[in-house]
Amino acid sequence: MTDQIQPQPGILDIAQYVGGAATVAGQANAVKLSSNENPFGPSDKAKEAFAKCAHSMHRYPNTHHMGLRQAIADVHALEAERVICGVGSDEILHLLCQAYVGQGSEVVFTEHGFLMYRISTLAAGGTPVEVKECDRTTDVDAILAACTERTKLVFIANPNNPTGTMIAVTELERLAKNLPPQAILVIDSAYSEYVEGYDGGAELAGRLPNVVMTRTFSKIYGLGGLRIGWGYGPQGIIDVLNRIKGPFNLSTVQLETAEAAVRDQDWVTRCRTDNARLRAWLAEALAEKGVPSDTSTANFILARFSGPAEAEACDLYLQGEGMIVRRVSSYKLPHCLRITVGDEPSCRRVAHLIGQFKAHYMAGDLV
Numbered sequence: 001m002t003d004q005i006q007p008q009p010g011i012l013d014i015a016q017y018v019g020g021a022a023t024v025a026g027q028a029n030a031v032k033l034s035s036n037e038n039p040f041g042p043s044d045k046a047k048e049a050f051a052k053c054a055h056s057m058h059r060y061p062n063t064h065h066m067g068l069r070q071a072i073a074d075v076h077a078l079e080a081e082r083v084i085c086g087v088g089s090d091e092i093l094h095l096l097c098q099a100y101v102g103q104g105s106e107v108v109f110t111e112h113g114f115l116m117y118r119i120s121t122l123a124a125g126g127t128p129v130e131v132k133e134c135d136r137t138t139d140v141d142a143i144l145a146a147c148t149e150r151t152k153l154v155f156i157a158n159p160n161n162p163t164g165t166m167i168a169v170t171e172l173e174r175l176a177k178n179l180p181p182q183a184i185l186v187i188d189s190a191y192s193e194y195v196e197g198y199d200g201g202a203e204l205a206g207r208l209p210n211v212v213m214t215r216t217f218s219k220i221y222g223l224g225g226l227r228i229g230w231g232y233g234p235q236g237i238i239d240v241l242n243r244i245k246g247p248f249n250l251s252t253v254q255l256e257t258a259e260a261a262v263r264d265q266d267w268v269t270r271c272r273t274d275n276a277r278l279r280a281w282l283a284e285a286l287a288e289k290g291v292p293s294d295t296s297t298a299n300f301i302l303a304r305f306s307g308p309a310e311a312e313a314c315d316l317y318l319q320g321e322g323m324i325v326r327r328v329s330s331y332k333l334p335h336c337l338r339i340t341v342g343d344e345p346s347c348r349r350v351a352h353l354i355g356q357f358k359a360h361y362m363a364g365d366l367v
């Protein structure tokens, strides 16, 4: 490479995304609680649909995604024409940046917001603008104060990752209605299915001219390995995204499996109920051992320690016992560990091990 060969401005500022670890050296059967995956996996109906696709792999997929879009529309009472499907919701976030952000544009998100917001902003040549949260919770007034005539997008994950907190729909609406006229509010609802009675911002995205909602099959649907997500918003915005979307971005197996998955809402309800029960148990068990957390609305808990040293020591202790959780220093939370709510044995084990760790750490056995 010569000095003359240079990527677009911003790209060299991107720190590559590192996913949650899946293995620990020397631990053959490590339990992975680092990527907010559904411990029960996808529904049987989704697995059946996946298997059937083995017979049609020589055929190109369709480009209109109408089967999946209609299924999503039926289940959520939306307009199929306004649904766009992508390779994870990451692709939808990326398309939004590609379409609406360029040099001189600003993209606003919160200090503990999802790392992909920064990456997609810089990839499009835009300028990330990070806003303070209030006690690890989105602060609408701080976001509004950070907006300018250059703000093109505002990204809010609700519930947020990695904090697990969320704000009310009325607050999202207040935010959308007070944005500068050229700005779009993107409500990232990757975890919304975990919140009983919450529509993920669907109604707002259906009604307001400047709100887009993104959703994923990676979390409660248990299909993270397959890479499927979708977005919903004003027809004009969805039309713009469709112009730049790759025509064959989703394979037949992605489309068919996701369609079967979204039509099986019984599985979603069961997973939500189980998660709520185990999450409450885990949060309480950790609190009893001196590890507090904010009330989580998602499928993980942000466990707080006395400082970065203790969080790191706990992470290493858990790794030594074959449990993988997520360090969140890159989210400016170096004193915390994000722990996915796993199945019941994993919850019991991680709580037990953190209790043991605390006892050793307090006694000064581990440094």
Ligand SMILES: *Cc1c(COP(=O)(O)O)cnc(C)c1O
Residues within 6 Å of the ligand: 036, 087, 088, 089, 090, 091, 114, 157, 160, 161, 188, 190, 215, 216, 217, 218, 219, 224, 227, 228, 229
């Ligand atoms: C997991 C997650 C997503 C989903 O990403 P996919 O590309 O759909 O797998 C989106 N936003 C947040 C905040 C997440 O944590």
